[in-house]
Amino acid sequence: MSTLRTLIAGVAVAFLSAALLERWLRARPEAGTPPILYPRIPFIGHIIGLLTEGANYYKITSARCKQPIYTLPMLSSQTYVVTSPHLAHHIQRASSTLLFEPIILPVTQRMVGFSNATVEAFRDQEAKNAKRPAFMDRIHNTLYSLMGPTEIKHQGNVVLEQISHQLNALPDCDRPLFEWCRGLFVEVTTYAFYGPENPFALSPGLVKDYWVWENDLIGVMASPLPQVTNRRAYLAREKVAKTMIEYLEKERYTQASAVIQERIRLHIELGISLEDRGRSEFGMLFGALVNGAITVFWVLNYILSRPGLVKELRAEIERGAFSIDHSTKTASIAYEALRTGCPLLNSVFRESLRFIAPMTSARFVTEDTIVADTYKLRAQSVVQIAGGVMHEDEEVWGSDSREFNPRRFIFTPNGTKTGSENAEKQNVHPAAFRGFGGGTVYCPGRHFAQIEILSFVAVLLMGWDFNPPQGKENIDWDPPKDEKRIPIGVMKPLKDVVVAMKRRKEIQDLTWSLKMT
Template sequence: MSTLRVILVAFAIAFLSAALLERWLRAHPDPREPPVLHPRVPFIGHIIGLLTEGANYYKITSTRSRHPIYALPMLSSQTYVVTSPHLANYIQRASSTLLFEPIILPVTQRMVGFSKSTLEIFRDAEAKKAGKPSFMDRMHNLLYSLMGPAEIRYQGKIVLDQISQRLHARSDGEMPLFEWCRELFSEVTAYAFYGPENPFELYPGISKEFWVWEEDMIGVMASPIGQVTHRKAYLAREKVVQKLTEYLEKGRGQAASPVIQARIRLHLDAGVPIEDTARSEFGMLFGTLINGSITVFWLLNHVLSRPQLVEELRAEIAKSALRIDQSTKTTSISFEALRSACPILNSVLRETLRVTAPMTSARFVTEDTVLADTYLLRANSVVQIAGGVLHQDEEVWGPDAREFNPHRFVNTPNGTRTGSTEAEKRSVHPAAFRGFGGGTVYCPGRHFAQIEILSLVAVLLMGWEFTQPKGEAGIRWNPPMYEKRTPIGVMKPLRDVNVTMKRREEMRGIKWSLQME
């Protein structure tokens, strides 16, 4: 028998065995378990779907299943997918048996490249045995205590000052909007968290390396030999880590924000090597830069493509948050007023996240758990709240669920369902909006992100006009989203939008000052 024939026969036997095994497993489900959506290719079909369809795959499977929770079998385990806000609320409550930590550690390891010894420090098995807070518990508590609304005022003042300075020096001209938002947001955020001697400030090229890595990070994480198969992105990551290591070695973190200084101390006190501490800060940069910068672009895109909304927001900001000092020709914008007295602007931010951020909140099932007194979730499985599906559910949001509605969140932060009758209009279930996560793992940086995003968008709307560049056939707003890429949060655009940024005539000669109060 030829070698090729042997290979084909072996493959056929393996495939038949897998199919028979899967059929046997299908015949022995527990009646309390969520319904199973079997893949067309045994064992690996859903894995292939996630890799090829990205964020869109849960929408595809949810269309096939039509159940509020269902199971996707993958290899020897399965993932439960939740598409009901009611059940999502139960997931968020079951914090003793549905845990985030067993998922985040392996994912972060693939993302930043920790050593095995550092992973053991993070797992902190001895502390868990003794019933004491583990390293990850202490990190969780640190982030949530130092990034609350009151505690971030220090960083908020710095980032607003940085935005004011950089926009004051900005000349009129043409630019790719997404690229410009990304670079500006990266620079001011890195400065606020890591101080004036952060790598992005000292080495401008490092910012570009960070975004080279971000473009192909999923490839690096998914490949067992990412340093070979996705070498460009892998090397870009290592260059940023090298500069962060140098940042720590030279003591530049002493000028960082309180949260970063506390993070560095926690790592070093636990015995984490400097290079792995730098890798942890690389992960922190990921959390602070990527979603926020993409959100700024999408928010501007949705507003600037609607001239009536531009005027509506300008009137709201001018009435509630704008102060003009004629003696110094300084115009200031108060973040506190933007947050508390500009409901349309806040609604636009939340609606932007609703339509562009298919957030999936994942938990690891540590022991058999009965959800909502109905569904049995098996231990050693993963349960995912499919935010992208929830965000487009017409039963939840109304017939315009797939459209951008700038006023959807004006009356309540949970959102209001649209409808043709008053009976159809109602407040949306609080677990349906997943823009900042939910439960015990709400995004710890959401308050800081609001300071940056609302203030930056407000000053751009009040101070500048965005028009089509000369020679352009027209600005093509609303570029398609990169739905087939697996995002960690907000989806990127598939193309940029070229604009001309020009100071408004009535605002020329004005110095802008963004303030917390």
């Protein structure tokens, strides 16, 4: 008993000492700085919360601290969490002192395995000292310029031709919808960006390795020894990265898109090694593949689980974007007509993103900064714009903010607040919708993703019926999301949805042709 009492006493003393130490060392409120939300477990409580609750944690803390911006102290650092669209707008405007680069470089290094020398080269301090555009700025500008109207039209036609080819050869059968969407998107997207000799086309088995890595991405990044603690995902990453290095070494990128060829040219110009150029393209795959593949599944889920919405969308697409050439037995859908003439489909796409995209836009505070003439942000801190919190805010979206409303984005791409007779006049603040990020890090590939997703969803609605699989009376729509994962992209379903896909009788003998115009 004496040993047990000693142990209990020791634990009690340890907790008391930790509490006293935390009280002594805890961050002190400073005039003008955002209010502090102290962790319930000293020093590490917020870190534990993020690791265990993931995307949900900012919703939990925001419910405790109902402020437009507040501070989460973590060990010796602090993070400011922004929950107000108005403040998010001001954060995005302070681009000279609130920077994305100091965060993205170390994160990317952990993600793909860059050498320290390559990270230093990417920082391009010499160019910054000479007041010239640094490497990261040039890459950023390249993405935006080469993802403009001309190149987007070309790449759009390439990817739509590939989707048409895949669907025309598709047999009627039961299939897991998420897994199938993801696999098809890898094929058509890597072809559009990296050409016909991309690694996934030459070695289709790599697709499984890629998703093994992606599924444990956070573990690989967080571990000091991922080759030991997260070995399966680590080896999968190395296998795919090796094929990207070989792709560059054999110059298969000469058939790639203009944006990929220019990225590679800039990396060579900077003197990046062949290995790290391959790893950089491996990292590029994350932005090109992951979010689009997951998003198309959720858009289909939210539509197909609502028979009335299916009927409305089919009628809208048939009126505005669908045509049949009986002489060639070809059914066509034009993307530009979907974009401009199908407001309900576009609204469903954005509402789906509002539901599944809890991403946080992060900035590093390089020097003390006053935001909105009100809040002082201290240097060496991190600012997180909590997209998931804003996407559920009733004050922003209305009383049905936690419900799927397919018409929420009918009147404006920013969305409207519901609960008013004049909903079209209740425009939501432009910074409230975080589906594509915001400010200087607005997703450069958003237009390409929209081409893929809207066209793919439209052709499936017009060409196929989705019924319960064999032996089932219903389809289990609306699977739970992986809300407890640290938000690095849109949320995946925790289980798949199995459907019986069968060509619609009225157009089953037609060949599909998706095109831009």
